[in-house]
Amino acid sequence: MTHFSSFAIVFTMNNSSFKVPVENRYLEDYEPGSVHEFGTISVKESDIIEFARRFDPQIFHTVPQAASHTMYGGLIASGWHTASLMMRLFVDHYLSGIASLGSPGVDELRWKKPVRPGDTLSLRVTVMETKRLRSKPDRGVLTSFIEILNQNHIVVMSMKAVNFLLCRQAS
Amino acid sequence: MTHFSSFAIVFTMNNSSFKVPVENRYLEDYEPGSVHEFGTISVKESDIIEFARRFDPQIFHTVPQAASHTMYGGLIASGWHTASLMMRLFVDHYLSGIASLGSPGVDELRWKKPVRPGDTLSLRVTVMETKRLRSKPDRGVLTSFIEILNQNHIVVMSMKAVNFLLCRQAS
Numbered sequence: 001m002t003h004f005s006s007f008a009i010v011f012t013m014n015n016s017s018f019k020v021p022v023e024n025r026y027l028e029d030y031e032p033g034s035v036h037e038f039g040t041i042s043v044k045e046s047d048i049i050e051f052a053r054r055f056d057p058q059i060f061h062t063v064p065q066a067a068s069h070t071m072y073g074g075l076i077a078s079g080w081h082t083a084s085l086m087m088r089l090f091v092d093h094y095l096s097g098i099a100s101l102g103s104p105g106v107d108e109l110r111w112k113k114p115v116r117p118g119d120t121l122s123l124r125v126t127v128m129e130t131k132r133l134r135s136k137p138d139r140g141v142l143t144s145f146i147e148i149l150n151q152n153h154i155v156v157m158s159m160k161a162v163n164f165l166l167c168r169q170a171s
Numbered sequence: 172m173t174h175f176s177s178f179a180i181v182f183t184m185n186n187s188s189f190k191v192p193v194e195n196r197y198l199e200d201y202e203p204g205s206v207h208e209f210g211t212i213s214v215k216e217s218d219i220i221e222f223a224r225r226f227d228p229q230i231f232h233t234v235p236q237a238a239s240h241t242m243y244g245g246l247i248a249s250g251w252h253t254a255s256l257m258m259r260l261f262v263d264h265y266l267s268g269i270a271s272l273g274s275p276g277v278d279e280l281r282w283k284k285p286v287r288p289g290d291t292l293s294l295r296v297t298v299m300e301t302k303r304l305r306s307k308p309d310r311g312v313l314t315s316f317i318e319i320l321n322q323n324h325i326v327v328m329s330m331k332a333v334n335f336l337l338c339r340q341a342s
Contacts, residue, residue, distance in 0.1 A: 054255075054259070055255040055258050056255070056259065056262055057259075057262055057263075058262060060273070071272060071273075072273070080255045083251055084222075084225075084249075084251045084252075085226065087251050088226050088228075091227055091229060092228075097229075100229060101242060102231070103282060104281060104283075105280050105281035106280045107279060108278060109276050109280060110276035111273075111275060111276055
């Protein structure tokens with residue numbers, strides 16, 4: 001049972017050259033330079049407020065009326081909410097369900113534009129690099145450039161992510 | 172009304188040299204080199220699963236039994252959950268309630284150690300730099316090094332954060 005309210009996945013917008021479905025990908029399936037687009041997730045006002053009350057209770061995230069008097073001119077999503085929505089798309093569509101071993105971190109996380117109630121977000125991921133680990137021949141490192149776009153195709157957030165993945169064939 | 176389950180703030184552990192309470196701080200109140208400690212938030216298994224089912228449904232975040240057979244040896248929190256819990260402590264104790272204007276992003280976000288059910292997290296923040304903006308004399312940039320520690324005083328996550336803040340006195 002979950003206490004979270006549901007969020008709507010409006011439709012699935014995929015534009016990806018992966019030959020293997022997400023639940024069966026290994027490091028070899030991520031081709032450097034390839035660009036993949038997936039989506040979408042829509043963001044409701046109630047979701048924004050609910051997340052922010054728990055994790056980021058600043059008035060421009062929690063109180064629509066007060067938010068309208070800030071520099072943002074209205075309610076905007078917590079950046080950590082946007083990052084979490086990104087992760088949902090990333091796990092559903094891009095990151096292997098069988099080979100993912102976790103992540104040591106991300107770099108250059110940027111909140112470029114506000115995310116507002118009613119926005120519909122999609123994911124664009126560029127495979128930057130794959131590198132096998134010499135110390136552990138069954139796995140390697142995947143580096144990805146991640147962008148979240150709104151319904152107007154404007155990038156609202158970006159980051160570079162590192163993930164450890166198993167290889168299909170040990171070197 | 173919120174659909175999130177409540178989380179327990181077990182006790183407030185403060186070790187901070189701020190002379191002004193969080194709801195009344197301006198850029199001038201953040202002294203470069205000063206180190207501030209605040210806490211705590213405890214992490215329940217049900218919270219980990221609830222967050223991950225919504226935002227990061229990988230089995231080592233959602234299914235305790237399956238997680239015990241992974242490299243982590245048991246359930247661990249999504250890194251985005253840990254980041255969101257960090258933000259709650261950051262907003263409650265460190266970031267000005269009156270002068271905060273939002274953040275353009277963070278750098279070098281690192282998940283150093285797993286966060287597990289029953290862990291109790293606290294926040295350590297080092298003021299790295301404050302810089303007034305020449306273009307807008309009423310505000311400036313605060314750069315902070317943020318660490319989240321568990322109950323054994325081990326750093327589980329760290330990052331560098333940038334925040335825009337109003338100044339008490341325009342330059």
